[in-house]
Amino acid sequence: MAIAPPSVITFAMRILFLCLGNICRSPAAEAVTRHKAREAGLEAEFDSAGTGDWHVGEPPYGPMIEAAAARGYDLSPLRGRQISHTDYSEFDLILAMDENNLRDALDRQPGGATAAMQLFLDARHGRHDVPDPYFTRDFEGALDLIEAGAEALIADLLEEQKTG
Secondary structure (H helix, E strand, O other): OOOOOOOOEEEEEEEEEEEOOOOOHHHHHHHHHHHHHHHHOEEEEEEEEEOOOOOOOOOOOHHHHHHHHHOOOOOOOOOOOEOOOOHHHHOOEEEEOOHHHHHHHHHHOOOOOOOEEEEOOOHHHOOOOOOOHHHHOOHHHHHHHHHHHHHHHHHHHHHHHHHO
């Protein structure tokens, strides 16, 4: 007997992942969450950005691309960009990878912004920040946290879809 694919849940949610340079954590979170959402049959839009502008137009960092590829996630088509004023209204939710980037995003928030902003991880994961592997060199540890965060986010979105 063939297993039917999950039904696709239409969800108008637009989510932006945010880190410092948009070359490690946020593009990984974008790719991982997009992959897991597709597996769950959840349609949502995902993007990523950085608070800084050092890597605009550049691909994600090579070691992060390699670590993600080993787990089946393709970061190669993604390119770095800096968060813009329009992102604060074009996205429903902005998820920062750490408290510093959340503070920076809140400080830059333009008047009339509608996006909710919070940390990507919450206490369910035992920590609030995803440490930056560009500095720690722990790409596997960062991906472990990102996968756990993506799974929790997808579960929350599916639950919200059911009850909302």
